[in-house]
Amino acid sequence: MYAERIANLKSSAIRDILKHMSRPGMIAFAGGSPAPELFPVAEIAVACEQVLSKYGPTALQYSITEGLVVLREKLVSKLAANGLGMSTDNVIITQGSQQALDLISKLFIDKDSLVFTENPSYLGALQAFRMFQARIAAIPSDSHGIDVEALRKQLRVERPKFLYIMPNFQNPTGVTYSLERRKALVAAAIEHDLLIVEDDPYGELIFEGERLPSLFALAKGKNVIYLSSFSKTIAPGFRVAYTAGDAEMLKKMVIAKQGSDLQTNTFGQYIVNEYLESGHYQTSIDVIRDTYRGRRDAMIAAMEQEFPSALAWNRPSGGMFLWVTLPTRWDAKEILERCLEQNVAFVPGQEFFPDGSGRNTLRMNFSSPSLGNIGEGVKRMGKVLKEIRG
Amino acid sequence: MYAERIANLKSSAIRDILKHMSRPGMIAFAGGSPAPELFPVAEIAVACEQVLSKYGPTALQYSITEGLVVLREKLVSKLAANGLGMSTDNVIITQGSQQALDLISKLFIDKDSLVFTENPSYLGALQAFRMFQARIAAIPSDSHGIDVEALRKQLRVERPKFLYIMPNFQNPTGVTYSLERRKALVAAAIEHDLLIVEDDPYGELIFEGERLPSLFALAKGKNVIYLSSFSKTIAPGFRVAYTAGDAEMLKKMVIAKQGSDLQTNTFGQYIVNEYLESGHYQTSIDVIRDTYRGRRDAMIAAMEQEFPSALAWNRPSGGMFLWVTLPTRWDAKEILERCLEQNVAFVPGQEFFPDGSGRNTLRMNFSSPSLGNIGEGVKRMGKVLKEIRG
Incomplete structure (x- = not known):
């Protein structure tokens, strides 16, 4: 009855993760939204x-x-x-x-x-x-x-x-x-x-x-x-x-x-x-840049403090996301399960790879969470990550 | 380079007719828009x-x-x-x-x-x-x-x-x-x-x-x-x-x-x-109904007066369109060309027929034109139609 293209249709895993996001106390680095408090x-x-x-x-x-x-x-x-x-x-x-x-x-x-x-x-x-x-x-x-x-x-x-x-x-x-x-x-x-x-x-x-x-x-x-x-x-x-x-x-x-x-x-x-x-556009962009830059810096500072040294990440010079690489054998999906128990979420990277690789990668969003939540959320993640034995 | 589906792609003929609609003095029965003066x-x-x-x-x-x-x-x-x-x-x-x-x-x-x-x-x-x-x-x-x-x-x-x-x-x-x-x-x-x-x-x-x-x-x-x-x-x-x-x-x-x-x-x-x-919705719908009913009636009254008796049309009990059937051998597209010269437009019906028939049909929109324009536009169409020798 359905077209052939529908047979392999699946919902975005990100949208599935987002279902957990309304839980009280959840800190979400999983989203892809701009900061609503900056909307004009x-x-x-x-x-x-x-x-x-x-x-x-x-x-x-x-x-x-x-x-x-x-x-x-x-x-x-x-x-x-x-x-x-x-x-x-x-x-x-x-x-x-x-x-x-x-x-x-x-x-x-x-x-x-x-x-x-x-x-x-x-x-x-x-x-x-x-x-x-x-x-x-x-x-x-x-x-x-x-x-x-x-x-x-x-x-x-x-x-x-x-x-x-x-x-x-x-x-x-x-x-x-x-x-x-x-x-x-x-x-x-x-x-x-x-x-x-x-x-x-x-x-x-x-x-x-x-x-x-x-x-x-x-x-x-x-x-x-x-x-x-x-x-x-x-x-x-x-x-x-x-x-x-x-x-x-x-x-x-x-x-x-x-x-x-x-x-x-x-x-x-x-x-x-x-x-x-x-004429508000340019002023508003400047505020967005300053805010996101501050959040990126806070996230990286917290990661440097809280994440095990076996992990690597980049320092994007703009945008809303940064990228974390775990040791080769780690599985970001499993880590996500444990992180969700600690009320913190990110997006496992594998789904972004058309070739199916990237099991040991994850995406962190820094545009939406507040500075306070960035510190607390990275700490929660760090706790989980430190418990992993590769 | 393009996908196969693009090979036979054509723009809607209606959209092409609508290009003429901005001409000064044009009376359009060709549109499919609700009456903007009734927007709340x-x-x-x-x-x-x-x-x-x-x-x-x-x-x-x-x-x-x-x-x-x-x-x-x-x-x-x-x-x-x-x-x-x-x-x-x-x-x-x-x-x-x-x-x-x-x-x-x-x-x-x-x-x-x-x-x-x-x-x-x-x-x-x-x-x-x-x-x-x-x-x-x-x-x-x-x-x-x-x-x-x-x-x-x-x-x-x-x-x-x-x-x-x-x-x-x-x-x-x-x-x-x-x-x-x-x-x-x-x-x-x-x-x-x-x-x-x-x-x-x-x-x-x-x-x-x-x-x-x-x-x-x-x-x-x-x-x-x-x-x-x-x-x-x-x-x-x-x-x-x-x-x-x-x-x-x-x-x-x-x-x-x-x-x-x-x-x-x-x-x-x-x-x-x-x-x-x-709570404005229902009141507004009542006004829309009254207005469109009046325009339908005006259009039909004018058609009865101005159109040759060889034409037939219906009296829809709602909506925005009525339908005109011309004598079998007439071609609505040709008539449209002559009507455009008189600054009045409708949509020839043929394109609506998946089987390619309907050359002698046309669609009239009564939701957008004013009562005055309905009378004048139907008169212009009537003048063209009376000149046709089937």
Whole structure:
């Protein structure tokens, strides 16, 4: 009765872990949410008023599938600031970046089509590609991004529909591609005519150092589809994200979007547009950066104190996550069970690996918990970890 | 490079016609929008304030894929009023009903899977099913709905994944299923274990007579997936709709939705929920019904006066559309070209017919144009129609 693609369908393990999160006293490093206390609630209230008084019923009516022109014009300016000369034909609004992944799957993936990803990769992307029965091949990645030589080697063997990457403060690892790696990857993409899907939800949440150019900018828009979102920089509840890329390809994405949901919610788009016009955006980003940087530092300081020395972790220079590597034989899932008993949670890393490796890895979220909870939660984890005999 | 499904992809002809609609002086009977002047803008402004002061950042944060529990509880009560004993496990929120059609396609349609529809049928549904490469077979329909005998006969030949119907004030025809037809269809569905997708965006917009039970209610929830929406009863811009049905099947839809867009926008769901609590809903529906009834009557009165007697049309007892049948050899597309020159537009019917028939039919929307424009627009159409020599 069900379609073939449904046979192997499974719910995200993360969503299953999240069920425990409402338990009283639980400290969650398992989530992937931005800090709600930083949402600009008062400014959004003003934006709602403004939108309804300026646009009236138009803000509540159907609107075009591509997304509001005024909002897309602002995104064109944003791209222009990165040296990209584009028009509103090069930008569409999607229902979160997750929808862009669904639409890209619709456009490119037949049953058994090959898709390349990082190893590990973003779970929501894997879920979207698997829904269309893609065959996923993970390209080895290190602390500066995907291994371009390994990619070139693989490209000589088989040709994927596209390579999906998240080059800034990756979910799950927090890894950021170096400038050198970006340039090498763009060169390889152009040489092999490889399409890159560049997912950049966290790029603006940079804590230190220089913001590196997107692959989309480096490639001058060629061979790259660029996804970004207002979910982490304003609030996720509006589901307003955008995709930039080749105009002809976006036209097809728009037709696919017609059948998928007609359009992204009009009111949310107007609110985001109004908020951007209010000038609060940059101030608010600065506050988010400062807060998350403080939380990352607190988490690392606590880990240095509480975690056994056999563990290793990175120090992401932005975003919401850091990545912990346990000794080879340890199993993060088993450790999670014990941690849940101590009312602290993280996400075991294995599910993020298309090749099934990574049993001894885990993802820690530092954007949501308070400084106090970070200290206490890491202490609880440390207690469990110290009891493990490898 | 693109997936196979993209090869035959085409944009909706309706969306192409809508491009002409911004021309000055154009009178559009081609749209499918509710009347914006009836949107409860002031009440929505209050709801926004209330939502932000009651729920604060929670209203802007990620929320569960199934949809807000408070909103789903209200929908469960609504279903209970129709004699259906259900829980929140039987209802999910979707990004418009269009997304429900996408998710149902994901759940059931493999390449070349068979789907039954009415003839004509809703274009957005055809688009969603075709994106998943369904084979669509149209079952003959008359002025009381689908021909159940023809359906039974077809079921003996081949088995579809489901039958898609819109039994109240159908888009495009305005046809409503009689009670007898509903009962016969439910009996056939149970006997043949046929799944029915019942799409009901317009059911509450009834102008006269008794509101008939849904197939979902008649079948006590068995064999039927029920879709409805707040797009036509509050406003489309929030993209808040819902699907009711078997809990196990909805669980799979939820997993499919995770990969499609994670969730429907949180803020829009809270606003709809708050508006429902405000008690304005029923009053507002009464105003919508009165207004649309008046516009339908005005359109029919004008058509009786202005259209040649060789044309026939129906008198829908609700909804937003009526249906015109031209003499057999006339071509509605050609007539549209001439009408556009006179600054009046409608939608030619042929595209709604999966079997390619219906060249001599057209859809008229009476929910959006003002009474004055209805009179003037029908007069312009009448002038063109009178010049046609069949």
